[in-house]
Amino acid sequence: MAETLLQVFARLIRATGPISIAHYMAESNARYYATRDPLGVGGDFITAPEISQMFGEMIGLSLADQWHRAGRPARIAYVEPGAGRGTLAQDALRAAARNGLVPEVHFVEPSPALRGLQRQRFAQATWHDDASTLPEDVPLLVVGNEFLDALPVRQLVRTEQGWRERMVGWDEAAGRLLPVAGSQPMDAAVPAAHADAAQCTILETSPAAAAVTADIASRLATQGGAALWIDYGHAEARTGSTLQAVRAHDKVDPFAHPGEADLTTLVDFSALVPVIEAAGARVDGVIEQGLFLRRLGIEARAAQLANAAPPHAGSVARALERLVDPAQMGSLFKVMGFAGGGWPAGAAF
Ligand code: SAH
Numbered sequence: 001m002a003e004t005l006l007q008v009f010a011r012l013i014r015a016t017g018p019i020s021i022a023h024y025m026a027e028s029n030a031r032y033y034a035t036r037d038p039l040g041v042g043g044d045f046i047t048a049p050e051i052s053q054m055f056g057e058m059i060g061l062s063l064a065d066q067w068h069r070a071g072r073p074a075r076i077a078y079v080e081p082g083a084g085r086g087t088l089a090q091d092a093l094r095a096a097a098r099n100g101l102v103p104e105v106h107f108v109e110p111s112p113a114l115r116g117l118q119r120q121r122f123a124q125a126t127w128h129d130d131a132s133t134l135p136e137d138v139p140l141l142v143v144g145n146e147f148l149d150a151l152p153v154r155q156l157v158r159t160e161q162g163w164r165e166r167m168v169g170w171d172e173a174a175g176r177l178l179p180v181a182g183s184q185p186m187d188a189a190v191p192a193a194h195a196d197a198a199q200c201t202i203l204e205t206s207p208a209a210a211a212v213t214a215d216i217a218s219r220l221a222t223q224g225g226a227a228l229w230i231d232y233g234h235a236e237a238r239t240g241s242t243l244q245a246v247r248a249h250d251k252v253d254p255f256a257h258p259g260e261a262d263l264t265t266l267v268d269f270s271a272l273v274p275v276i277e278a279a280g281a282r283v284d285g286v287i288e289q290g291l292f293l294r295r296l297g298i299e300a301r302a303a304q305l306a307n308a309a310p311p312h313a314g315s316v317a318r319a320l321e322r323l324v325d326p327a328q329m330g331s332l333f334k335v336m337g338f339a340g341g342g343w344p345a346g347a348a349f
Helices: 005-016 021-034 052-070 087-097 112-121 207-223 269-278 289-295 300-307 310-324
Strands: 075-079 104-108 126-128 140-145 156-161 162-171 177-187 204-205 225-234 244-247 250-252 262-264 282-288 332-339
Touching: 005 021, 005 104, 005 177, 021 112, 021 156, 021 162, 021 262, 052 140, 052 225, 052 289, 052 300, 052 310, 052 332, 075 207, 075 282, 087 104, 087 140, 112 177, 112 332, 140 207, 162 207, 207 269, 207 332, 250 300, 269 282, 269 332, 282 289, 289 310, 289 332, 300 310
Parallel strands: 075 104, 075 140, 104 126, 140 225
Antiparallel strands: 156 162, 156 204, 162 177, 225 332, 244 250, 244 262, 282 332
């Protein structure tokens, strides 16, 4: 039988020592997403587009409105990294088409399993392994929902000896992976404000989220267009590890089931603001998902759906509440809007 990812990590770490959290997260998620459809009731977790068509519809309306105000360029590309089952794209582009916007469609999706599901809904789309091959001669409308949270983070931890990288080691006696402090001093990598932080303080950064955001932002600056990053996270920097694992809708130990559980972190949107600006694009805001959806008219859309199909009124109301209620997804999830090339801001910002 093929080695499990746990066995691969154990062998690697025995041979060459602990691996970084970033390496661990990248390998685990690559295996996890490559082999399954994790979404929905029978899967590991559920996302906003899978809760209700209203989520994608509001995004489609927002994009169509921006496109109209940008002068309706004839050639335009919709780009969605990490598109899951393609549900958001389907709902967004149906609503956009009703308003005249029919873009070419590009997915950035490394998972063969999820590409297959996306292909069932979009025969005409183009797929990319990463953002580097996206078209360069057309304005882009970019949407990523729960995409950044799956990208690998790097963690630094304050020890008695100073700052070290937080790594993943192997406990031979217990037969399990566990977080350990690396042996190399990392003090030079820590901003002055954190130099004397209390022991066990953890600083988390996402070089991968910054890199893909910089790439998209510089394309927007030169090609024109706008982007929405939607994810759970915060608008101010914080300390502490936010690494978590979810399996069958339950939180589990992030080091217990590599490749078998979804590993995510909270997105630090504040770290992306200077990245976007340095690339020559403009940040239009970071607002709570509930506010974003209400400003775009989700309550009116919910009333319309309920009136059109009264037996479904209860489920529409529950979906609306899940998406906008601050105690559910409304507040923890944030929407970051950015744009370039003279494009106007999205209507919700
Ligand atoms: N946006 C969808 C799916 C979210 S799950 C939804 O809201 O339902 C995370 C998605 O990101 C999956 O499609 C996964 O395959 C993709 N993904 C994970 N790592 C990625 C990477 N490095 N580049 C692009 N997509 C990635």
